[in-house]
Amino acid sequence: MIPRAIGLLAAGAASGLIGSLLGLGGGIFLIPALVLAFGVPMHSAVACGLVAVIATSSAGGSRNARFGFANVRLGMTLETTTVLGALAGALLAHRLPERALIGLFTLLQFAVSVVLWRRRYPDAVPFPPADGGAHGRAARQGSALASPEERGLLDGEYYDPAARQTVRYSVRNLPAALAASLGAGLMSALLGVGGGIVKVPALHLFCAVPMKAAAATSNLMIGVTAAASAAVYLGAGRVPALISATVALGVLAGSQGGLWLSRRMSDAGVRRVFATVTLIIALLMLRRFLAG
Amino acid sequence: MRAEDGRLGEGRMASRILGGGIRASGAIMAAGLILAALRPAGLPPGPPDWAFILRQAAALNGAALALLGIAALVATPFLRVALVAAAFARGRQWRLLAVALCVLGLLAVGVALGWRR
Numbered sequence: 001m002i003p004r005a006i007g008l009l010a011a012g013a014a015s016g017l018i019g020s021l022l023g024l025g026g027g028i029f030l031i032p033a034l035v036l037a038f039g040v041p042m043h044s045a046v047a048c049g050l051v052a053v054i055a056t057s058s059a060g061g062s063r064n065a066r067f068g069f070a071n072v073r074l075g076m077t078l079e080t081t082t083v084l085g086a087l088a089g090a091l092l093a094h095r096l097p098e099r100a101l102i103g104l105f106t107l108l109q110f111a112v113s114v115v116l117w118r119r120r121y122p123d124a125v126p127f128p129p130a131d132g133g134a135h136g137r138a139a140r141q142g143s144a145l146a147s148p149e150e151r152g153l154l155d156g157e158y159y160d161p162a163a164r165q166t167v168r169y170s171v172r173n174l175p176a177a178l179a180a181s182l183g184a185g186l187m188s189a190l191l192g193v194g195g196g197i198v199k200v201p202a203l204h205l206f207c208a209v210p211m212k213a214a215a216a217t218s219n220l221m222i223g224v225t226a227a228a229s230a231a232v233y234l235g236a237g238r239v240p241a242l243i244s245a246t247v248a249l250g251v252l253a254g255s256q257g258g259l260w261l262s263r264r265m266s267d268a269g270v271r272r273v274f275a276t277v278t279l280i281i282a283l284l285m286l287r288r289f290l291a292g
Numbered sequence: 293m294r295a296e297d298g299r300l301g302e303g304r305m306a307s308r309i310l311g312g313g314i315r316a317s318g319a320i321m322a323a324g325l326i327l328a329a330l331r332p333a334g335l336p337p338g339p340p341d342w343a344f345i346l347r348q349a350a351a352l353n354g355a356a357l358a359l360l361g362i363a364a365l366v367a368t369p370f371l372r373v374a375l376v377a378a379a380f381a382r383g384r385q386w387r388l389l390a391v392a393l394c395v396l397g398l399l400a401v402g403v404a405l406g407w408r409r
Binding site: 005051054055061062063065068070072073076077079080083084086087090091153156157220223224227228229230231232234235236239241242245248249252 | 328
């Protein structure tokens with residue numbers, strides 16, 4: 001019993017570490033581990049996964065919102081379409097061919113991985129600029145973020161300890177992020193994933209949100225989507241109490257490690273780890289697609 | 293209230309709720325797991341009767357305490373959305389308040405649909 005409990009704690013901790021670092025729920029790693037390594041039935045594993053996503057999101061969100069990494073206003077705005085997508089997905093779940101969805105998901109993951117490896121959006125504005133002086137003034141004049149009063153409703157700011165500078169950013173292409181969040185919510189309900197794997201790259205690539213802020217904001221949002229589904233599982237009595245609580249405690253511990261790493265890694269480092277994880281997931285999904 | 297102050301206040305509010313939620317739920321779940329290891333006791337299968345779960349938790353049934361901890365954890369994001377909505381209202385951020393109320397409404401629809409199924 002004790003080795004099994006330690007194993008469940010460790011699986012939760014690994015899921016929490018990856019989830020809080022990258023803005024993912026971690027369910028995509030945790031659910032297969034519970035099913036394959038611990039013999040947990042699939043429905044119970046999904047319920048545990050949802051509880052783990054909420055734990056990752058709440059632990060990460062607590063720190064990220066305090067330090068400004070998570071953009072609370074942007075997250076709340078995107079939650080409208082995410083929850084709408086999740087509701088639509090829940091209603092459509094049994095009407096769409098699963099194999100076609102998996103195929104599309106796989107293609108999307110490969111594309112996201114390649115784009116993240118090749119490209120970095122250069123719109124995060126360091127403040128004060130490292131070189132100061134005329135370049136700093138020009139940078140501020142050229143930015144939409146010259147003073148708090150002039151900033152948009154959803155723009156954000158945080159201090160990046162790894163870069164040793166305050167980063168300010170302006171959110172662009174909100175409709176693209178809303179559409180991506182709708183797709184993420186839909187995918188979350190149809191495929192049982194957190195949706196961060198879609199939201200993080202969309203926020204970074206389409207909306208010019210720096211990678212760390214994108215991951216932190218996604219992390220804050222996924223808790224709400226997962227809580228809506230978890231409440232249903234809880235009401236139906238489908239949450240295995242002792243397994244879920246053990247995994248959740250592991251997640252809470254692991255997510256502290258992810259947050260520690262996030263503060264010390266560069267934005268580019270987080271992006272590369274995310275691209276690698278995306279590629280691994282794409283390969284796993286391709287295997288599932290080919291298996292029919 | 294300046295926009296900057298509002299952002300900081302909303303961030304701190306979200307942080308406090310989420311931090312309080314994970315500390316409270318974590319403590320209840322840990323207590324439940326320790327009790328379950330010392331005095332193994334289960335719960336009847338099927339949809340939970342919360343009054344029964346509360347009585348069992350008071351009688352130090354570890355599984356009941358763990359389930360209560362999970363319920364507290366699941367409630368935390370809902371509470372975060374509701375209290376950040378209140379912060380928007382205090383800061384007279386009407387557009388953001390409308391967005392937050394829309395999220396709460398959609399969540400309520402989702403939960404109602406799920407329970408009806």
